[in-house]
């Protein structure tokens with residue numbers, strides 16, 4: 342039997358960087374169709390800001406193994422809507438996940454396949470358990486980078502399809518200087 346070697350790395354708690362990890366950058370142009378306010382989207386697209394970066398340490402997609410990744414979700418809004426990650430179901434839908442807040446403030450939107458949504462505020466030290474079958478998206482509700490760690494089964498995979506098409510049934514917006522979680526007017530079951 343060939344054994345894999347253990348890994349020990351230090352996450353930079355200020356920047357979210359995991360040394361040696363694979364880096365993924367998502368700009369606004371990678372999130373076409375995701376935000377409600379298309380005019381605001383097109384306006385901001387001229388700058389095409391980085392919305393988030395992911396530093397992932399991933400294994401082969403085999404059952405029993407684990408991946409981990411940090412995400413640096415930058416502050417910003419498209420219209421009233423705060424910057425967020427795309428959000429996904431797992432390709433193997435029954436795979437769960439754990440998130441751990443490192444720096445900054447935000448939260449997680451979770452949703453069942455039927456569209457029942459939950460909002461969990463997150464800050465440094467918050468642990469979120471994402472149960473099997475729930476889609477999940479993180480949102481930065483502050484004006485600083487929101488940094489967190491995620492640990493997930495190596496065979497979970499990402500299923501972006503239905504969220505890319507229909508979004509979440511709730512939106513996280515700023516109104517009168519307050520963070521509000523409202524019904525998505527465009528949501529159809």
Ligand SMILES: O=P(O)(O)OC[C@H]1O[C@H](O)[C@H](O)[C@@H](O)[C@@H]1O
Nearest residue numbers: 395410411412426427428429491
């Ligand atoms: O894949 P997204 O929905 O864009 O979210 C961005 C990333 O967030 C976390 O780091 C998860 O562990 C990753 O699996 C995910 O890829």
Ligand SMILES: [Fe+2]
Nearest residue numbers: 431438477493
């Ligand atoms: Fe996930």
